[in-house]
Amino acid sequence: MEDFHVAKFIETRGDELGLFAIYDGHLGDSVPAYLQKHLLTNILKEGRGGSTAVTAILINGRKLWIANVGDSRAVLSKGGQAIQMSVDHEPNTERGIIETKGGFVSNMPGDVPRVNGQLAVSRAFGDKSLKSHLRSDPDTRNADIDLETDLLILASDGLWKVMENQEAVDIARKFRDPQRAAKQLAVEALDRDSKDDISCIVVRFRG
Incomplete structure (x- = not known):
């Protein structure tokens, strides 16, 4: 487990x-520990590890900004309808950019596509050995929080590999307590035999 979260x-x-925010570290557990202590300052000096991230800033309970790098995901619920607020940065999707930078995408049978046969995302920060072939710029989206806005789910890919956006929203809406909702999502992902790191944050809006 190499995740770290902020709420x-x-x-x-x-x-x-x-x-x-949720940071999904890889290639070593130094990344989440480092994030906790230094909040991303000088992260590129820290070993060979790296991380993906999905972050949200809620301004005065009215305006929401989302940014993500990698495959951790943000999903907003409006009137119970799931709205994906982030972009999954997958190697095949950005193959052209990776190859332009001198890298390659492997597609081995029984495995997911990987940058240079190593990393299963096309954007991340850190990862010194792959830095020249990866992007680290985030995609961003924003939304107004209105009376129909129910909740926001941020989660690492261990959840999304076994659960659709609408399924996650339907489960989370059953709980008024956001911590219980987040825990239930993680439990459900485990019950579905997720093999990846699972971190989840649920933000409830007052309406």
């Missing part, structure tokens, strides 16, 4: 900011 509210310049 907190802070006050700054008269605004309330909700900060939520």
